[in-house]
Amino acid sequence: MGKDRLAAFSDGVIAIIITMMVLELKVPHGADCAALKSLAPSLVAYVLSFVYLAIYWNNHHHMLHTVTRVDGLILWANSHLLFWLSLIPAATAWMGENFLSPLPTAIYGATLLMPAIAYFLLERAIVHQQGRDSVLASAIGRDLKGKISPLLYAAAIVLAFVSPWLSIALYVLVAVMWLIPDRRIERVLREG
Amino acid sequence: MGKDRLAAFSDGVIAIIITMMVLELKVPHGADCAALKSLAPSLVAYVLSFVYLAIYWNNHHHMLHTVTRVDGLILWANSHLLFWLSLIPAATAWMGENFLSPLPTAIYGATLLMPAIAYFLLERAIVHQQGRDSVLASAIGRDLKGKISPLLYAAAIVLAFVSPWLSIALYVLVAVMWLIPDRRIERVLREG
Amino acid sequence: MGKDRLAAFSDGVIAIIITMMVLELKVPHGADCAALKSLAPSLVAYVLSFVYLAIYWNNHHHMLHTVTRVDGLILWANSHLLFWLSLIPAATAWMGENFLSPLPTAIYGATLLMPAIAYFLLERAIVHQQGRDSVLASAIGRDLKGKISPLLYAAAIVLAFVSPWLSIALYVLVAVMWLIPDRRIERVLREG
Amino acid sequence: MGKDRLAAFSDGVIAIIITMMVLELKVPHGADCAALKSLAPSLVAYVLSFVYLAIYWNNHHHMLHTVTRVDGLILWANSHLLFWLSLIPAATAWMGENFLSPLPTAIYGATLLMPAIAYFLLERAIVHQQGRDSVLASAIGRDLKGKISPLLYAAAIVLAFVSPWLSIALYVLVAVMWLIPDRRIERVLREG
Numbered sequence: 001m002g003k004d005r006l007a008a009f010s011d012g013v014i015a016i017i018i019t020m021m022v023l024e025l026k027v028p029h030g031a032d033c034a035a036l037k038s039l040a041p042s043l044v045a046y047v048l049s050f051v052y053l054a055i056y057w058n059n060h061h062h063m064l065h066t067v068t069r070v071d072g073l074i075l076w077a078n079s080h081l082l083f084w085l086s087l088i089p090a091a092t093a094w095m096g097e098n099f100l101s102p103l104p105t106a107i108y109g110a111t112l113l114m115p116a117i118a119y120f121l122l123e124r125a126i127v128h129q130q131g132r133d134s135v136l137a138s139a140i141g142r143d144l145k146g147k148i149s150p151l152l153y154a155a156a157i158v159l160a161f162v163s164p165w166l167s168i169a170l171y172v173l174v175a176v177m178w179l180i181p182d183r184r185i186e187r188v189l190r191e192g
Numbered sequence: 193m194g195k196d197r198l199a200a201f202s203d204g205v206i207a208i209i210i211t212m213m214v215l216e217l218k219v220p221h222g223a224d225c226a227a228l229k230s231l232a233p234s235l236v237a238y239v240l241s242f243v244y245l246a247i248y249w250n251n252h253h254h255m256l257h258t259v260t261r262v263d264g265l266i267l268w269a270n271s272h273l274l275f276w277l278s279l280i281p282a283a284t285a286w287m288g289e290n291f292l293s294p295l296p297t298a299i300y301g302a303t304l305l306m307p308a309i310a311y312f313l314l315e316r317a318i319v320h321q322q323g324r325d326s327v328l329a330s331a332i333g334r335d336l337k338g339k340i341s342p343l344l345y346a347a348a349i350v351l352a353f354v355s356p357w358l359s360i361a362l363y364v365l366v367a368v369m370w371l372i373p374d375r376r377i378e379r380v381l382r383e384g
Numbered sequence: 385m386g387k388d389r390l391a392a393f394s395d396g397v398i399a400i401i402i403t404m405m406v407l408e409l410k411v412p413h414g415a416d417c418a419a420l421k422s423l424a425p426s427l428v429a430y431v432l433s434f435v436y437l438a439i440y441w442n443n444h445h446h447m448l449h450t451v452t453r454v455d456g457l458i459l460w461a462n463s464h465l466l467f468w469l470s471l472i473p474a475a476t477a478w479m480g481e482n483f484l485s486p487l488p489t490a491i492y493g494a495t496l497l498m499p500a501i502a503y504f505l506l507e508r509a510i511v512h513q514q515g516r517d518s519v520l521a522s523a524i525g526r527d528l529k530g531k532i533s534p535l536l537y538a539a540a541i542v543l544a545f546v547s548p549w550l551s552i553a554l555y556v557l558v559a560v561m562w563l564i565p566d567r568r569i570e571r572v573l574r575e576g
Numbered sequence: 577m578g579k580d581r582l583a584a585f586s587d588g589v590i591a592i593i594i595t596m597m598v599l600e601l602k603v604p605h606g607a608d609c610a611a612l613k614s615l616a617p618s619l620v621a622y623v624l625s626f627v628y629l630a631i632y633w634n635n636h637h638h639m640l641h642t643v644t645r646v647d648g649l650i651l652w653a654n655s656h657l658l659f660w661l662s663l664i665p666a667a668t669a670w671m672g673e674n675f676l677s678p679l680p681t682a683i684y685g686a687t688l689l690m691p692a693i694a695y696f697l698l699e700r701a702i703v704h705q706q707g708r709d710s711v712l713a714s715a716i717g718r719d720l721k722g723k724i725s726p727l728l729y730a731a732a733i734v735l736a737f738v739s740p741w742l743s744i745a746l747y748v749l750v751a752v753m754w755l756i757p758d759r760r761i762e763r764v765l766r767e768g
Contacts (some may be wrong), residue, residue, distance in 0.1 A: 005583065005637060007197065013593035015204035019212060022278045022596060024603070028218070031293035050278070061197060076755075079630040086598045086626070093603045097208045101607035178370040180269075199389065209398035211548060214470045219408070224484035239476045242470070246463040253389060371460075391581065399588035403596060406662045411600070411669045416676035434662070436656040445581060564654075 003072040006078060010060060013082045017089060018053045021046060042096030045108075048171060053180045054110065056085060056119070056153040059121065066136040067126055077125040079119040087111045104166045106160035113153040120146060149174050172189035194262040198270060202252060205274045208282060210245045213238060216285035231284070240363060241284040245303065247370045248311070259293030259318055268274040269317040276307040289345065297359045298352035305345040312338060321331060335379075341366050386454040390462060394444060397466045401473060402437045405430060407572040408477035429492075432555060433476040438504070439562045441509030442471060450520040451510055456543065461509040471495045489551045490544035496555065497537040504530060533558050578646040580745060582654060589658045594629045597622060600669035621625060621684075624747060625668040630686065631754045632661060632695070642712040644701055653701040657694040661689045663694030681743045682736035688747065689729040694724060725750050 025042055029036035060081075067074070091111040095104040122148075125139045140146070156170035200366055220227030243325075260268070283303040288294040315338075321328045332338070349364035409426055412419030421463075449457070475495040479488040487525075511521045541556035600617055636657075643650070667687040670671030671680040699722075703713045732746035 002637070002641075005587065008200065008584065009587045009591055009633065011197065012588055013595055016208055016592055016595040017203055017598075018274075019278055020599060022209075022282060023212065023215065023599065025279075025282045027289065031290035031296050032288075033295065036295065036299065047275075050275055054209040054268075054275075057201065058267060060655065064249045065194075077261070077629075079634075082594075083623075083626055083630075086595055087601075089604055090601045094607075097315075097606035103609065103612065104607050120297055129732065150673060161275055169589060177379055194561050200392065203393045206395055208391055208400055210466075211397055211400040211470055214401075214474060215404060215407065217471075217474045219474055219481065221483035223478075225487065227486065228491065239467075241529075242467055246460075246467075250391065250459060250463075253386070346520065392584065395581065395585045396588055399585055400592055400657075403589055403592040403662055406593075407596060409663075409666045411666055411673065414672035415670075415680050417679065420679065422682065427598060434659055438652075438659075441585065442651060442655075445578070449578075463758065509766075 002062065003067050006013040006070050006075065007061075007064045010078060010082060010105060011057070011062075012051060014057045014060070014085065017086055018050060018057075021049055021089040021092055023052075024096070035082070041099035043095035045092045045099075048168075048175065049088050051087065051175050051179070053085065055175065056115065058179070059119075063123065063126065063136065065166055066128070066134065069127050069129065074122070074129060075127045077118070077122040081115055081122050084111065084115040084118050087114070100164040100168075102161045104163055105156045109153050109157040110166060111175075112149055113157065115118050116146075116153060120150075123178065145177060149177070194275070195256065195259050196317060198267065199253075202256075202270060202274060203249070206245060206249045206252070206277065209278055210242060210249075213245075213281040213284055214239055216272055216281055216288070228293050231244050233291030234285070237284045237288035237291075240360075240367065241280050243367050243371070245277065247367065248307065251311075251370070255315065255318065255328065258326065259322065260329065265317045266314070266321060271315040272311040273314050276310050277305065279303045286372050292356040294353045296354055297356040299347045301345050301349040301359060301363065304364065304366075305342055305349065308338075308342050308345060312342075337369060341369070385440065387448065387451050390454050390459065391445075391448050394448075394462060394466060395441070396445070397443045399468065400438060401470055402434060402441075405437075405473040408473055408480070424519070425483035426477070429476045429480035432559065432574075433472050433551075433561070437469065439497065439559065440499065443503075447507065447510065450502055450518065451514070452478050453513065457509045458506070458513060461502070461506040465499055465506050468499040468502050471498070484548040486545045486548055489548040490541045493495055493537050493544060493551060493555065494542040496558075497534055497541065500530075500534050500537060504516065504534075529561060533547050533561070578642050579640065582646050582651065583637075583640050585642055586640075586654060586658060588635070590629060590636070590661065592696075594626060594633075596664040597625055597629075597668055600665055600672070616668070617675035621668045621672035624744075625664050625749065627751050627755070629661065629664065631751065632691065633697075634723050635754070639699065639702065639712065642710065643671045643706070645705065645707050649701045650698070650705060653694070653698040657691055657698050660687065660691040663690070676740040678737045678740055681740040682733045683738060683744060685733040686727050688750075689726055689733065692722075692726050692729060696726075723752060725753070744745065 024047060025039065027040050031035050054139065088111050091104075091108045095101075095108040098104045123136070127134060127140075130136060152170050156167040159170070160167040215236060217231065218232050254346060260276075280303050283296075284301045287300040290296045315328070315332065319332075322328060344366050347376050348359040351362070352359040402575060409423065412423050419568060472495050475488070475492045479485075479492040482488045509522070511518060536554050536558050540551040543554070544551040601615065601622060604615050605717050633681050667680075667684045670686040671677075672681045699712070703710060706712060728746050732743040735746070736743040
């Protein structure tokens with residue numbers, strides 16, 4: 001019961017974040033190709049963030065499937081995740097308007113790093129409530145992707161001050177890495 | 193289960209896109225008829241896009257009825273559709289502010305063409321998962337409307353550089369063509 | 385089934401409209417009383433529209449309770465209602481920024497009149513589907529409120545060019561008239 | 577039935593308010609540290625309001641669990657609460673843009689005080705409907721937190737004209753006080 005409402009609320013917030021982001025795509029003044037081209041960097045940033053938020057929704061979807069009871073810790077770990085996700089549109093807009101500037105590119109990485117940490121904490125909160133033998137605990141296993149991603153984000157943040165292109169390449173790489181939904185959970189659920 | 197949450201998330205995103213579009217109706221400065229008249233092209237563009245998004249919601253609604261199990265491919269085909277739909281408000285605002293300019297009219301057509309393709313791909317993903325004998329597969333049949341619409345959008349995109357009025361007439365034509373919800377699926381569902 | 389999704393989608397759209405309206409409350413520049421006072425007319429307009437949208441949500445809620453099956457006509461009558469409701473934020477902002485100007489006050493009345501008509505049409509579509517002996521048909525009865533409201537809106541639209549204060553008084557009057565949820569439906573539902 | 581839709585609608589509105597607030601985080605012009613630093617006060621205000629809205633969602637979630645039937649009074653008390661919550665983003669933005677100015681700090685306190693009162697009234701409306709012996713009535717008990725909070729808000733509003741820092745400290749204090757979800761209700765629910 002509480003779990004369904006938690007899932008619905010989270011879905012709602014992520015749906016709003018994902019679509020609100022498009023409001024930052026400021027419609028260009030003028031009706032010619034130059035106006036359209038000036039939108040290109042914002043559009044690239046938008047696509048990247050859209051994919052990230054879709055990945056979060058996707059994996060969050062799978063993770064909540066394994067929850068049987070919601071407690072206060074899970075509620076707050078979830079709100080914490082939503083908070084960091086809610087900063088992505090602002091960072092996306094800033095990076096899009098100042099494409100390849102070091103600081104905005106680094107800050108964008110920070111707004112990817114923080115929800116990754118928050119997602120990890122939510123995972124812990126669920127395992128803590130469900131027990132070490134739960135579906136989620138065994139599905140995560142060593143969780144290589146979950147451990148590598150924050151390192152890659154951190155590297156990208158530092159690299160932004162050397163070459164913003166490299167940072168963006170790393171952001172794309174991590175997104176691609178996660179694009180496949182978490183088969184581990186699906187498999188364990190089927191086997192269990 | 194997963195299907196319900198997919199439907200709810202998609203509904204949420206479409207509901208937000210459809211209502212967010214109205215934020216692009218910039219309230220005119222001044223309180224006279226001239227201020228109101230300056231809003232007319234934006235309002236026309238808004239009505240057209242509202243109808244298109246309502247059609248998508250409607251048909252998406254019918255299509256998901258036929259799904260029994262959601263897999264990763266369907267999830268991503270659905271996110272892909274939502275991505276293209278999310279660009280409609282920006283294109284609507286650009287066309288409204290530059291009414292009858294060739295490029296914005298053509299771009300608007302492109303933001304209609306892309307979700308049409310994405311919808312087709314989602315249809316394929318569902319048929320792929322449900323099998324060739326599924327309700328959806330037999331309901332779609334030859335799918336004349338689905339095949340003609342992209343051609344009409346493509347024609348409208350080219351025509352925008354000749355006569356934007358013609359393009360808009362084509363956009364209206366396709367909308368009218370789709371206004372009737374997909375009786376084919378309803379009929380097959382009733383018979384099956 | 386379809387009915388639940390229709391209700392959820394409508395709720396979503398109304399929830400977004402109602403909260404999006406607050407984005408039109410432009411935060412005043414400056415931090416003194418004058419800045420705050422300049423917000424007063426927009427705030428009055430916001431409260432009025434909030435109440436109207438809450439009334440629509442409320443009555444829509446009651447009306448959908450009586451539906452047993454959703455058909456294409458109901459779907460489109462519902463989208464039609466949502467379209468007109470979606471114009472309320474823009475009209476509210478325009479009236480708030482040009483308080484007591486005749487044209488914005490009249491246009492605001494028009495954006496109240498149109499959803500009233502759309503609501504009436506939705507009611508007809510439901511009765512048409514459910515039959516003359518349905519719960520809704522007997523609950524509506526003569527429907528005095530539903531018939532008087534459009535007349536009062538129309539009067540307010542005309543009066544706006546004489547005295548905008550009178551129009552606003554009429555808008556408030558109709559809102560107060562509807563504030564009590566539709567006991568008729570509740571009563572018939574309990575008796576049936 | 578009605579209760580589920582009420583919960584869903586309220587969740588929707590709160591989800592939109594919470595995420596819409598981030599739109600007020602105006603992306604800084606320029607790509608350097610100064611631009612980022614200028615965002616700091618708005619970010620602080622945003623975090624504070626995010627926590628408050630999450631607390632309201634959380635406690636509202638628990639409170640609605642105890643409702644068995646929704647009547648007109650509860651519906652309107654709930655809309656009344658949502659109205660006051662909807663003003664928080666505007667007040668947050670104003671306080672963020674005029675950090676430590678007395679009037680915006682006081683007004684922010686007012687937009688916290690009003691939903692606190694509205695929440696209290698909603699509690700009364702539920703107890704009135706459920707009876708003095710209901711789960712909620714016994715769970716609330718003396719409700720110390722609920723009685724102290726409005727006093728602290730009121731004190732903060734007055735103190736804003738002496739020292740805005742003190743007011744903000746009080747706002748943080750009350751938030752911390754509420755961060756723990758309402759164990760009282762959880763406990764009584766478990767025992768009952």
